[in-house]
Amino acid sequence: MADYDYDVLVIGSGPGGYVAAIRAAQLGLKTACAEGRETLGGTCLNVGCIPSKAMLHASEYFEAAAGGAMAAMGIKVKPELDLPVMHGQRKDAVKGLTGGIEFLFKKNKIDWLKGYAQFTSKDTVEVAGKAYRAKNIIIATGSSVTPLPGVDVDNDKQVIVDSTGALELAKVPGHMVVIGGGVIGLELGSVWRRLGAKVTVVEFLDQILPGMDGDVRKEANKILKKQGMEFKLKTKVTKADVKGKKAVLTLEPAAGGDAETLEADVVLVSIGRRPNTDGLGLDKAGLAVNQRGQIETDHDFSTLVPGIWAIGDVIPGPMLAHKAEDEGIACAENIAGLTGIVNHDVIPSVVYTWPEIAGVGLTEEQAKEKGEVKVGKFPMMANSRAKTNHEPDGFVKVIADAKSDRVLGVWCIASVAGTMIAQAAQAMEFGATSEDIAYTCHAHPTHSEAIKEAAMAVTGKPIHI
Ligand code: FAD
Numbered sequence: 255m256a257d258y259d260y261d262v263l264v265i266g267s268g269p270g271g272y273v274a275a276i277r278a279a280q281l282g283l284k285t286a287c288a289e290g291r292e293t294l295g296g297t298c299l300n301v302g303c304i305p306s307k308a309m310l311h312a313s314e315y316f317e318a319a320a321g322g323a324m325a326a327m328g329i330k331v332k333p334e335l336d337l338p339v340m341h342g343q344r345k346d347a348v349k350g351l352t353g354g355i356e357f358l359f360k361k362n363k364i365d366w367l368k369g370y371a372q373f374t375s376k377d378t379v380e381v382a383g384k385a386y387r388a389k390n391i392i393i394a395t396g397s398s399v400t401p402l403p404g405v406d407v408d409n410d411k412q413v414i415v416d417s418t419g420a421l422e423l424a425k426v427p428g429h430m431v432v433i434g435g436g437v438i439g440l441e442l443g444s445v446w447r448r449l450g451a452k453v454t455v456v457e458f459l460d461q462i463l464p465g466m467d468g469d470v471r472k473e474a475n476k477i478l479k480k481q482g483m484e485f486k487l488k489t490k491v492t493k494a495d496v497k498g499k500k501a502v503l504t505l506e507p508a509a510g511g512d513a514e515t516l517e518a519d520v521v522l523v524s525i526g527r528r529p530n531t532d533g534l535g536l537d538k539a540g541l542a543v544n545q546r547g548q549i550e551t552d553h554d555f556s557t558l559v560p561g562i563w564a565i566g567d568v569i570p571g572p573m574l575a576h577k578a579e580d581e582g583i584a585c586a587e588n589i590a591g592l593t594g595i596v597n598h599d600v601i602p603s604v605v606y607t608w609p610e611i612a613g614v615g616l617t618e619e620q621a622k623e624k625g626e627v628k629v630g631k632f633p634m635m636a637n638s639r640a641k642t643n644h645e646p647d648g649f650v651k652v653i654a655d656a657k658s659d660r661v662l663g664v665w666c667i668a669s670v671a672g673t674m675i676a677q678a679a680q681a682m683e684f685g686a687t688s689e690d691i692a693y694t695c696h697a698h699p700t701h702s703e704a705i706k707e708a709a710m711a712v713t714g715k716p717i718h719i
């Protein structure tokens with residue numbers, strides 16, 4: 255250790271990096287974490303998962319009050335929007351949680367190296383003009399918004415914004431155009447629609463939410479349309495002209511054809527995210543990125559260069575906070591000589607719209623490509639709790655291998671789908687069959703009973719339909 259400043263130096267303090275640092279310190283390794291932002295917690299805590307959920311949660315209450323959902327239960331209210339207070343509670347949530355990571359760093363004796371790190375060799379990085387040598391370096395630099403040529407984001411002007419700008423809008427836009435019908439577009443589009451904006455989603459593909467189960471994509475589109483969101487599928491934006499406080503977008507059919515224009519008060523660019531490796535000096539460490547700009551690793555998160563590891567959004571796989579966290583734990587354990595594993599076949603994903611959309615494992619389309627499957631479906635309309643709560647939209651779908659009955663994928667659209675999917679992930683982690691889920695006692699009345707019934711439907715024997 256004499257020549258080294260640290261056993262482990264983590265670059266980036268997002269859910270991948272800060273979790274890796276804490277686990278490494280817990281395992282007795284002398285640990286530092288370099289972070290260029292003013293606060294710890296990365297994209298997730300500062301401008302991602304947490305602030306977006308703060309706005310989703312608050313706007314959900316606003317719409318429940320304004321849109322009549324409460325009146326249906328005998329509660330008459332006339333809500334008034336106090337946007338500065340709504341933004342205030344979002345900022346409080348971020349402050350509390352990022353401060354919490356700072357506390358955990360102190361508690362675990364992790365040095366926070368303030369500034370952007372750059373490799374100067376394979377075991378040394380420079381942060382704020384000072385060199386640090388470490389036995390192990392974990393790259394957890396995360397990702398940033400993918401830019402769209404011809405549509406220049408300027409978050410300060412609040413006309414063309416990215417997800418960070420869309421969290422901060424000072425007033426509810428009259429018309430918001432969302433470019434990209436993925437997770438960010440649907441979540442942040444939902445926030446502003448609930449607060450009163452007209453929202454139009456322009457999506458390049460023929461359906462929203464690429465990567466999700468086909469039935470789920472169609473049903474989600476139907477439900478969001480019913481809520482008032484407008485969709486222009488198979489359409490691309492080729493240009494945006496900002497004229498004063500408005501933007502005029504040029505739209506073209508994805509397959510080519512006549513262009514049209516669309517005026518917007520706010521345009522949200524949400525066409526994906528790309529790994530952060532610029533300025534990291536990877537070449538000095540002997541590393542390169544793949545065609546998608548990602549750092550490739552082995553299953554233990556080691557890169558081609560011994561002693562350099564990578565986790566989270568900067569490596570291949572879904573860009574999700576919990577995937578980054580699990581990789582952080584596994585990577586730190588591998589560095590400490592333990593066996594850290596992440597089962598990338600069982601990473602749940604959740605879209606926090608109303609209702610929520612969640613899935614884990616294979617889509618029906620992917621499962622069918624691999625072999626014969628059995629599928630069980632159960633509508634939320636037939637679930638007593640969802641029906642009683644006036645939440646009839648959605649369904650649960652369980653996909654199992656036709657021969658072994660092993661569960662290959664579970665998909666839900668339900669008000670609490672994000673919470674429900676955890677049991678499916680756990681069952682799949684233990685190699686459950688649909689029968690295992692069907693014969694597990696579920697508390698009544700809960701939304702989760704729909705998972706049991708969908709599992710029963712795999713072999714054709716649900717009770718309530
Ligand atoms: P990041 O969280 O991106 O953190 C990387 C950190 O590294 C950053 O703080 C950056 O400043 C720092 N950094 C970069 N380069 C350097 C350098 N050279 N030196 C020092 N520091 C550096 N995921 C979910 O699972 N659930 C959600 O609900 C969810 N909601 C989201 C909402 C939005 C609006 C966005 C944008 C993302 C959301 N995500 C969500 C995705 C999630 O935020 C990411 O998958 C997750 O943050 C990735 O973690 P990470 O540790 O790999 O990187």
Ligand code: NAD
Pocket residue numbers: 402433434435436437438439441456457458459462463464489490491524525526527572573574603604605606
């Ligand atoms: P995304 O990949 O989810 O969706 C981008 C969408 O934009 C796709 O549907 C794509 O077809 C479309 N698109 C691409 N180019 C286009 C163009 N030129 N014109 C019109 N449409 C175009 O990306 P995102 O929504 O920006 O989110 C980025 C990442 O952040 C995702 O990988 C996601 O995993 C993560 N995230 C997760 C959550 C969550 O877990 N709840 C929330 C927000 C973000």
